[in-house]
Each structure stands twice: as C-alpha cells, then as structure tokens.
Amino acid sequence: MRRAxxxxxxxxxxxxxxxxxxxxxxxxxxxxxxxVGAKPRQRVNAAAILYVTPRLGLHASLARLALDGDSGAIxxxxxxxxxxxxxxxxxxxxxxVGYAWPAAPVAAVGVTTFLWPTRLPLxxxxxxxxxxxxxxxxSPIALSLDLGLALAH
Numbered sequence: 001m002r003r004a005x006x007x008x009x010x011x012x013x014x015x016x017x018x019x020x021x022x023x024x025x026x027x028x029x030x031x032x033x034x035x036v037g038a039k040p041r042q043r044v045n046a047a048a049i050l051y052v053t054p055r056l057g058l059h060a061s062l063a064r065l066a067l068d069g070d071s072g073a074i075x076x077x078x079x080x081x082x083x084x085x086x087x088x089x090x091x092x093x094x095x096x097v098g099y100a101w102p103a104a105p106v107a108a109v110g111v112t113t114f115l116w117p118t119r120l121p122l123x124x125x126x127x128x129x130x131x132x133x134x135x136x137x138x139s140p141i142a143l144s145l146d147l148g149l150a151l152a153h
Contacts, residue, residue: 024051025049026048026114026125026151027046027048028047028049028152029045029046029148029149029150030125030148030149031043031044031045031146032063032129032145033145034142043144045061045063045064045146045148047059047112048060049079049152051079055080055081056078056079057078057079058077059075059078059079059092060074060075071101072100073100073106073108074098074100075098077095078096079093088115089113089116091111091112092111092112093111094111096108100133104133106132109129109130110127111128111129112146122150122151123152124150125148125149125150125152126145128144128145129146130142130143130144131143131144
C-alpha cells in the first residue's frame with residue numbers, strides 16, 4: 001500500500017513539473033535608440049503584454065524622446081508569442097497603431113526577445129521596432145533598437 005501511494009505521489013510530481021505554465025504577460029521598461037531623420041535619439045520606453053490565449057495577447061507601449069515629454073509615441077495592438085528553441089528564450093512579434101506627439105498618427109511593428117537567465121520571473125528584453133508616421137518631419141519612418149528588463153511569465 002505504501003509503495004502504491006509513493007508511486008502515485010512521484011507520478012503526480014513528475015506530471016506537474018513537466019507541464020508548461022501558461023503565460024500571463026510581461027511588463028517591460030528600458031531604453032530605446034530611435035533612428036529618426038538625420039539624428040538618432042535616445043528614448044525611455046515602457047511596454048506591457050497581456051496574453052488572452054497561450055499565444056495571442058494585447059500589447060501596449062509608450063516611448064518618450066526625452067524625459068521632459070516634449071515628443072514621443074504611444075501604441076496599442078496585438079502580440080503573438082512564437083515558439084523558441086530553448087525554454088528560457090521567447091520571441092514575441094507585435095503590431096499596433098497609435099499616436100505620436102506633437103501631432104501624427106503612427107503604426108508600429110516589432111519583435112521582442114525575452115531571456116530568463118535564472119528561474120525568477122525577471123527577464124532581459126531586447127527588441128527591434130519600426131514606426132511609420134502619418135505626417136512627421138523630417139522622416140515618415142523610424143527604426144528603433146531597445147534593451148531593458150521585464151517582469152514576465
């Protein structure tokens with residue numbers, strides 16, 4: 001009887017340890033280098049992802065060109081969580097539309113990679129994003145590279 005109970009306990013433990021946890025989302029904060037026009041600009045950025053299904057979610061981001069907030073962009077859209085080759089590496093593709101101030105509509109697409117160096121829910125985040133502005137001088141297109149930390153699950 002004891003052996004059956006012990007075996008059932010080991011089987012339950014093995015089944016729960018190998019089952020993948022459903023992702024909840026991520027909060028990302030960091031810095032972004034935006035290439036707009038002739039001069040690159042350093043931005044402070046923040047993003048949030050909330051998964052509705054294990055692969056699809058909602059994505060929102062805010063980027064400011066300067067800490068005083070004189071210009072920046074805010075977008076909202078969808079995110080798709082792609083499979084990664086390793087259990088501690090995840091790729092998220094996201095797209096959204098929004099507003100770039102002082103006065104321009106904006107569309108953005110990007111890819112963010114999350115890497116968990118430990119078992120904690122704290123990840124390193126690195127991404128690439130492209131912006132298309134409605135009426136912004138000097139350039140209607142911008143590329144950005146971002147690096148930050150994320151609370152992610």
